[in-house]
Amino acid sequence: MSSVREKVLEQYSSRVYKNRKEHVIAIGEHEKDVVTANTRAIPGIITQRGCCFAGCKGVVLGPIKDAAIIVHGPIGCAYYSWGTRRHKAVADEKNGEKADCYLEYCFSTDMQESDIVFGGEKKLKKAIEEVVGLIHPKCIFICSTCPVGLIGDDIHAVAKWAQEEYEIKCIAFSCEGYKGVSQSAGHHIANNQLIRYIIGTGDHQPEKKYSVNVLGEYNIGGDGWEVEKILKRCGIEVVSVFTGSGSYRDIKNAHTASLNLVQCHRSINYVADMMKDKYGMDWIKVNFIGIESCKKSLRDIGEYFGDEELKARIEAVIADEEDAIRDEVEYYESKLKGKTAALYVGGSRSHHYQLLLKDFGISTVLAGYEFAHRDDYEGREVIPDIKPDADSKNIESIEVEADPKFYRVYMTDEQKAALEEKGVKINYYEGMFKGMDEGAIICDDLNHFETEEFMKILKPDIFFSGIKDKFVAQKSGMLSRQLHSYDYSGPYAGFRGAVNFGRDLVMGLYTPAWSYVKAPWKDTPCIEGTLGGDEAC
Amino acid sequence: MSSVREKVLEQYSSRVYKNRKEHVIAIGEHEKDVVTANTRAIPGIITQRGCCFAGCKGVVLGPIKDAAIIVHGPIGCAYYSWGTRRHKAVADEKNGEKADCYLEYCFSTDMQESDIVFGGEKKLKKAIEEVVGLIHPKCIFICSTCPVGLIGDDIHAVAKWAQEEYEIKCIAFSCEGYKGVSQSAGHHIANNQLIRYIIGTGDHQPEKKYSVNVLGEYNIGGDGWEVEKILKRCGIEVVSVFTGSGSYRDIKNAHTASLNLVQCHRSINYVADMMKDKYGMDWIKVNFIGIESCKKSLRDIGEYFGDEELKARIEAVIADEEDAIRDEVEYYESKLKGKTAALYVGGSRSHHYQLLLKDFGISTVLAGYEFAHRDDYEGREVIPDIKPDADSKNIESIEVEADPKFYRVYMTDEQKAALEEKGVKINYYEGMFKGMDEGAIICDDLNHFETEEFMKILKPDIFFSGIKDKFVAQKSGMLSRQLHSYDYSGPYAGFRGAVNFGRDLVMGLYTPAWSYVKAPWKDTPCIEGTLGGDEAC
Amino acid sequence: MLDYTPKEITERKAIVINPAKTCQPVGAMYAALGVHNCLPHSHGSQGCCAFHRMFLTRHFKDPAMASSSSFTEGASVFGGGSNLKTAVKNIFDLYHPEMIAVHTTCLSETIGDDLNALIIDMDIPDGKYVVHCNTPSYKGSHVTGFTNMVSGFIKYLAKKGTEPNGKVCIMPGFVNPGDMREYKKLANALKVPITMLPDTSGVMDSPMTGKYEMYPKGGTLIDDIKELGGCIKTVALGVQTSEPSAEVLRKQCGVEYVSMPLPMGVEATDNFIMELQKISKEEVPYEIEEERGQLIDIMIDIHPYTYGKKVAIFGDPDTVLGIASFALELGMIPKYMVTGTPGAAFETAGKALLEKFGVEDCTVKAEGDLFLLHQWIKNEKVDLIIGGTHGKTIARAEDIPLVRMGFPIIDRYIHSYMPLTGYRGAMRMAELIASALMDYQDSHCEEKDVEVVM
């Protein structure tokens, strides 16, 4: 087992080896599966990681449709995060309140050299004035990029000014790219400001008895809409989504829901945690990716609320949804069973998709996260053991207190214990490791070199990752599917999504082009009998 | 003057010379401009002419939208005449009666070898049965192609059978390609059957006081609709159009109109003539191509009806239409004035378009017809002098008698004389020659050789013809515009059409591509000073 | 659009509606234009010649020169011999071709003119040629006419016992000049000297020079046709179109042939390349391997847009098979394959393709028409239609994208310059297909589903 891991790592120089050996493990090799995570990438080692800005603006804030997000910095960062992440959204009206959708727009202060030299605050103010004049948003976010932190523009003061000047919500996010070690720092920064300035500022109460927020669901390829559709069928009201097709309009009322559902643990657990402290709301980790996961998640919600009628409705919905997809799933399973996969994505998908793959009989031989923390691998029980380092200390961690007006206790400890017995764990995430097969390779911050080497040895049938390494795998003759963008397909969540996923894999594996990779003359000597020659050409 | 003509003709062998010299004249060269026309093309000489089938099915019958036209013959003739002639049409309802539009359909009996050997009547009957079953037309035309005449299928008997069997109108046209010397024979055959079997079979009376048929208007590029629009504005009802966007539904009522307007004299004068004999209706030659022609035509109609209110309305319409186009016409005229043109089209357009060209200050240096008769060149006064030859004798010429029920006298001889004095000639066409400049070349059945040679000498700025010679002219660096299809533009009729025409010419003459025809290195020796060489390359 | 086409399909035995073929002579005319200094001649009523020239010109947007025997009723009664004789004399006098290539029409065929006898009987100037082929319009289709004209050239000109010339005879099939250029590029890359008959490149895609040339630079040289008997082998591209002519050359001069599908898509091009390679015994040069590798790369890249998509393909038999073959390689389902040209070979070959790719529930039909195709589509829709211009009304009526490939395309420009054959041609097909499907997605999806990245 260890030989696979060693074969790859031993090619490193000793310094790199020392670093990477802690990030790469084989499940079951040691008594306890421990991984080092959320530490700096090694300079020069080709990581797939992005930066703090990408995590804050790109991931968490980007999908909030009714916020005009002004990127304060040179043009690039705004440009790259413009419309390319497939967090779908659409303007809508809810409870008589409209939420615009600005996602087709990219706002940048396009800082020039003089702004770097003389400071960019004035330009930022003017930019806000212009945006307000043009599109009249109710909410503006300011996201800073690298140079802004260095030159010391006080974007928070500007936000405060704008809020007063224009009587709108305006929040600043100091999410310079160099902060932290990956996108993760940006999630944290975004989460902090949401809890500080938005959640709890609305006062619209849910209409239904059972209401939830869906946290860490970014509506990539319409996943969130699929999830909302299912919850609705079960009779559960979704108060807000963080943040896929989400809105300032809804998030401000998030505290009025009864339960938080956490889909992507890594990017949003701060909000779940802080809402627990501030409003007393429990959260449960859900996973709407995969048929079995989806069923378990829905049943957990039923158990949490403990209402038999609700539970019955959930069962009915499950039965109906499963009926509708059974034939297709069976067909795709017959084409996929026994295949192997490697996954290298974000901070939760590498876990979630293993379960969907299992639904189709595909096993995972390697999995890794781009920007996860140890708890995403090992489970939240490891949190007390995680030692902060210089990089993580730089990211503000805020403490919230119980809100005097809204704090409620939703469940007694006894009830919680009873729930646990039923297998429903409150305010807990078990991490990726627990469900994985012995011998599977784990690679935190999998880099290009390791990708190439592990793929050579493990030869998975499918490599799931992002756009940067997709074509690397593909060039070597391996099906590669993007799990950030779903290769512009989707939704993959829920029951119907599972079918889409199966269809896409089957299509990828069975597309005839693979059989043409090698030119036939590479095999066939071109000897022509009739011309009597023996020479090959 | 004659030298141009001679320079071209003298290159022929004596036999060909003898034939062609009668077809090619220079206006004013002789005391009387006489041309030989409507005679056989010389085998091997590349003529642009088509055949009898093209004239019958392609030109006259093709536009009749509610007739399902079954081409009885091998597949080609149906195929080539399918949707390619731009006689636009649209299904419509009139007086509570619908006229379908089958122009997107091509019906062929696709005769096979066995049909040739054993006869095709059975197949034709079956074909009718199938068409009736599929699209339920009220009217079917059968058009025969070359072999049908040779093998002796009696399509007229089949038509009769179908008419009885299915209680629909069914008419056969023996328009085999080898009949006559050009499309002209086909026009005649079509005209004969229309008068025999359709005109006069309807009984719907016009609603308005002044009503007309528009004859020889095929709605190429929407010309007919433009004409109808203008007539309508003047308060004149159009009972039927022969045959652009025309219909069996309307043509059967044609005899109820008060006046026939003849646009294309060549293709339809038989109908006009026979209706005069049968119903007493007068016809006047109109020309809605060209601004001045259009005005004259409208005023002639006003004069014919002699109603002051109508005349006033016509003047108002003219003023209004002219106002709307004045600026554009002036602009285009400024770009076109002084240019020269050669025209070689059909049997009337070469005349009509000279007048439109004149509106823009363009003079005509050569004009010819593909399939005209002498009267189209010299005026109807020459008809008594035209001697029938073997080919023309083969085309049935029918005599009609005054219809006992519908014959009326519309105008006394006195009234006619008064009209003549005002310049309105009844039942008369003056031909192309009378308006032409001295020295202009006339070429009946202009062939490829003559085209090349005359263009080399005359160097017109624009060559108007059809698709077959368009690119010949263009390759030699000359703007070439199709006057059969308007190069898929139009309408060119009426006031608005004149503007379209001007626009298209300006665009063609001024398109920058002409200036790139010669590669610059053909002129510029590639001597590079710095390298000290004197050699050109 | 096409509002009178009923969904319900009833058997038709007599009427063809909206045909997917036309008649033989136009194919013969096209083939004859592919011989240098040759003037095609239509022996029949002048309308045929006019129609065919019109049609070819509309497809190529270049002059299609041809002459006619200009039959009148008299000729139809007494035979067209004297018309032809006059015509030939006038043509050599006036238009100075090196050769006149006569094809017949349904008219002269029905009359029974014996072209062999007529031509033997003629005074043909020294160094000039008159050849002919029979192209009765009531048999086969324009594709058959193309084949017959090619065979006609061979019958008249190719000689048995010609000195071996080390060349390969390529019969291109009924394709565009752009394709013929692509063949020459590939043969050249593989160092295989060829004679291609016919070769319309340089004729029907001739450059603008400001000077009209009745006989442009392109076309197979008559001398090369005369030496076809000295070829090592014939590579007949497009089985239905080219094999009969290859067989004529074999019988007449003993040149063996290999007959293969048009080199459209990966495998068919591979086979063509390997056939050439067998002859030259040269390594396939890197530039060709690279093109091939780029094509495969592209095919894998676009598979999410093509895989499983249903396509209706209509046109000429070899072309439809070639497109279908590439469509299958792209993972598409060629739901309907229709040619108007008769011939059971089409259906057999089409079904063999489907079987090879394990694709079921598709229909392959020779002697079909577009009315029937439209009815099928009404009953089970497709994602894409591939064919010539005449598919546009169906495409609009059913709101299905149309990719224009094949013959005739009379409502677009430039296509005839662009190969669909070879790896380069497959890249073009891939781009046309993928873009059509993606354009459709972009224009038909809801606003919220418009994708910036695809």
Place this chain on the structure above:
Amino acid sequence: MLDYTPKEITERKAIVINPAKTCQPVGAMYAALGVHNCLPHSHGSQGCCAFHRMFLTRHFKDPAMASSSSFTEGASVFGGGSNLKTAVKNIFDLYHPEMIAVHTTCLSETIGDDLNALIIDMDIPDGKYVVHCNTPSYKGSHVTGFTNMVSGFIKYLAKKGTEPNGKVCIMPGFVNPGDMREYKKLANALKVPITMLPDTSGVMDSPMTGKYEMYPKGGTLIDDIKELGGCIKTVALGVQTSEPSAEVLRKQCGVEYVSMPLPMGVEATDNFIMELQKISKEEVPYEIEEERGQLIDIMIDIHPYTYGKKVAIFGDPDTVLGIASFALELGMIPKYMVTGTPGAAFETAGKALLEKFGVEDCTVKAEGDLFLLHQWIKNEKVDLIIGGTHGKTIARAEDIPLVRMGFPIIDRYIHSYMPLTGYRGAMRMAELIASALMDYQDSHCEEKDVEVVM
């Protein structure tokens, strides 16, 4: 779509909305990928490198490999020197490039890292190279970054007094691999030996072989860059993109240059050809003349569809000028020409083009954005939009066809293989433009106006 864009245009001084440019480093990265065995390196936060690789990959659908100094907050405070040192060591150890091409970012520029000093201070293995250029994101655009990287290669590698090698240095401008292949084809046809810097063909359009190569076959050879000083002349294609680098080479090694627009359309390609011809003193071969003649033929053929049509063109300055130049040659009116890249030269050159063709009432704008372009279009509509993917929302909002040309095109495939330059590229442009306009006519006209022949 884009529902919040008001028609009324108000002056903006601070906010850019929907930019038509991005930042320097991505251009530098693209340029560096065009050198064989070279790994681009981004000196800054790792997010930059991730964004740029993502972006290039989306355009080319091929891997874009590059490494990063992976700054953290510490590096931002204390400088990135040690990060770079570690990075270079690790890169040579693990990825074995022959050269590392470092570009800076707004982060390292704001900190003030002195790359010259850092590189001089480094242990670079024998036979290996580390070069750099400064690409502050707050100046210029991705085009500037491309230029700067090319200049960087020259500064580090080209030597004065190199033996004359009879070659011409071609600087290709910010174009696709397909264009670079076209340049090579033309130079080859004119028998001009060249070094092209950079050359991304064979790198960003590499074939599928089943084996991933971190350094594919393509790219300018380092040895050739070192010998640039021996070139006869530099032909700098794309004035704004290439002239600065040509000037660097001139200053450094005395190689004179001629700077000209991208060879897009007739005249610009003519000029490129003649420039090559001046050097080789070879006749322009017939195959090139023929291509040219075919292009002119096509342009005349399609003029009824293009003449007088208004087009909005956006993208990179040289590309927009090249497209506009061809559009004018087609008789079109380039109503709006917009680049996000700053530089008065763009506006001057654009206006000169308009004047040359006598076209009035058009707007040329550098440092513009797509929000403004959309507002203009709302005030006066165009018939066509030409630009990259980001034009698609405007196209859909206003129901105007979009022809994709330039950078970036991230929602279509295959485009990067297909040249827009040279006569062949102009044929492609002509086909894309004509087809877009004709498709629009076909889909937007009334049923009765659907044309079978066009």
